[in-house]
Amino acid sequence: MIDSRGSIRWGVIGPGRATARFAQGLTAVPDANLTAVWGRNPDRSRTYANRFSIHGIPSTLDALLSSDIDAVYVATHPDSHAELCLKTLAAGKHVLCEKPATLNVHQLKQVLAAARSHDRLFMEAMKPPLFPLYQGLREHLQNDPIGPIGFVRAGHCDSSTTPDYPLHFAELGGGGIMGIGPYEAFLALDWLGPLKRVQTMGRLNPAGVDNFAIFQTEHERGMAQLHTGLDLLSRGDALLCGPGGYVLIHANWWNPTHASIHHVDGRIVELHEAYTAGGFNYETSHFCDLIRQGLRESPAIPHELSLGMAALLEEARLSLGVHFPGETSADHS
Structure with missing residues (x-):
């Protein structure tokens, strides 16, 4: 068992952009180190290992999961998240999984059940709150409030993605709702509470995933207007509105x-706080x-919260007719 000062040994699955930022952030996390990497492409794994001075390059997933590591960061495409999380938890490793945690609520419930069954920590890698x-x-609004937040507006469109970018493909769990939407879903749920209903408009690409979507959501404490897109460009800021004022979180808000x-009385308060080491360090340190702590x-x-995000994203994409290969009616029951 790891004591309160013990070093955490990490492995990563999927040597890509997210895991590169993860490795960068890990250098700023005390008593944690990256010891192994596995991916389906051996050349990419070796390149990643050389870049970040990792000695462990297991030839198979089973070899990674049986190695002397404590936790795994899963950062493949969303289509394989559930399968990899289930295998990793069954091997007795803690799991930090890149967002979206799974393709749908049904898969996420399976993963959470496995985490309980194997007594391991599972967390979706949603970095903004940390x-x-x-x-x-949050602390400032407790001391200088604008009243309860009743409306959230957030979104981002990124037209710089190339045609071969993974979000353009249904078989990888793509689309703007799944690739960008988790951040917007988090913000709405975090400030407005559990979801009550979703209304969605959008358009799909030839592969059957959403190129652009607007989804309006109603929550227990208010409403949100959210958007995502892959063929337009928009500003990635966010708005939180209360009766006594509003907050603008400047781009990129995530x-x-x-x-x-x-404030409604005309006062404007500016908050500035830089982040370090690329930002992934905060969620990893947490x-x-x-x-x-044994939590x-x-x-x-x-x-x-992760279940709420999964439900919001699933309802939004299904209303546009976005289905992923392998999904059945049982996945959406």
Whole structure:
């Protein structure tokens, strides 16, 4: 068992862009190190290992999962998240899984059940709530409130993605809703509470995933207007509205460094807080602390929140007719 000061040994599955940022962030996390990497493409795994001075390059997934590691960061395409998380948990490793955690709610419930069964920590890698600016904003609004947030507006479109980018393909669990939407879903649920209903408009690409979508959501404490897109460009800021004012979290809001609080009396308060080491370090440090404390769920990104995000995204894409290969009616019951 890892004691309160023990070093956490990490393995990563999927040597890509996200795991590169993960490795960068891990250098700023005390008592944690990256010891192994596995991916389906051996050449990419070797390149990644050389780049980040990793000695362990197991030839198979089973070899990675039987190695001397404590936790695994799963950062493949969403189509394989559920399968890899289930195998990793069954091997007795803690799991930090890139968003979206799974393709649908049914898969996520299976993963969470496995985490409970194997007594391991599972957390979806949703970084914004752990950034210094976001936490500072919450603290500031407790001391200088604008009243309960009743409306959230957020979204991002990125037309710089090339035609071969994974989000353009249904077989990889693609589309803007799945690739960009988790951030927007998180923000709405975090400030407005559980989801009540979703209304969606959008258009699909020839592969059957959404190129652009607007989804309006109603929650227990208010409403949100969210958008995602892959063939347009938009500004990635966010708006939180209360009766006594509003907050503008400046772009890119999911890597927050600047927020402006506009009060109904005309006061404007500016919050600035830079982040370090690429930003992945905050969620990874939080995850390591949870392991040392013997906890199996994050208070910052609880399982119920991940289930809410999965439900919102699933309902939004299904209303546009976005289905992924292998999904059945049982997955959406």
